[in-house]
Amino acid sequence: MNQPDPFTDFQRLSAEADNLAHDLAKFRQELNNVLEQNAELVIENKHLRGRLNDLAPQSEHGSQKDEMLPSRRNLEKLYDAGYHICNMMYGARRENNEPCAFCTAIIYGSGNRTNH
Structure with a gap:
C-alpha cells in the first residue's frame, strides 16, 4: 500500500x-x-x-395640480402608484417608492417647449 x-x-x-x-x-x-x-x-x-x-413643486399644492394638463395628471397617477414614467425606466417599478428626478421633471417641469 x-x-x-x-x-x-x-x-x-x-x-x-x-x-x-x-x-x-x-x-x-x-x-x-x-x-x-x-x-x-x-x-x-x-x-x-x-x-x-x-x-420641485410639491404635488400636495392644489393650485398647481388644478393647472396641470390631464396628460400630466395621468402620468402623476402612474408615478404615485409606484411606476417610473421617465424615458429611461418607463414602466419599471420604483423600489421603495423612491423619488426619481427624471420622472418628477416630466410631471412638474415647466412645460416650456419650443415648437419646431
Missing part, C-alpha cells in the same frame, strides 16, 4: 491556504471599495433629494 507523504500533503495544503488568503485579501479590498462607493452614493442621494425637494 502507498502511504501518503505528509510533506507533500503539507505543501499542497499550504499552497491552498496561501491561495485562499490571497483571494480573501482581494475580496476584502473589493468589498471595501463597494462599501466606500455606497457611502458616497448615500450622501449624494440625500443631498440630491434635498435639492429636489427645494426645486
Whole structure:
C-alpha cells in the first residue's frame, strides 16, 4: 500500500491556504471599495433629494395640480402608484417608492417647449 507523504500533503495544503488568503485579501479590498462607493452614493442621494425637494413643486399644492394638463395628471397617477414614467425606466417599478428626478421633471417641469 502507498502511504501518503505528509510533506507533500503539507505543501499542497499550504499552497491552498496561501491561495485562499490571497483571494480573501482581494475580496476584502473589493468589498471595501463597494462599501466606500455606497457611502458616497448615500450622501449624494440625500443631498440630491434635498435639492429636489427645494426645486420641485410639491404635488400636495392644489393650485398647481388644478393647472396641470390631464396628460400630466395621468402620468402623476402612474408615478404615485409606484411606476417610473421617465424615458429611461418607463414602466419599471420604483423600489421603495423612491423619488426619481427624471420622472418628477416630466410631471412638474415647466412645460416650456419650443415648437419646431
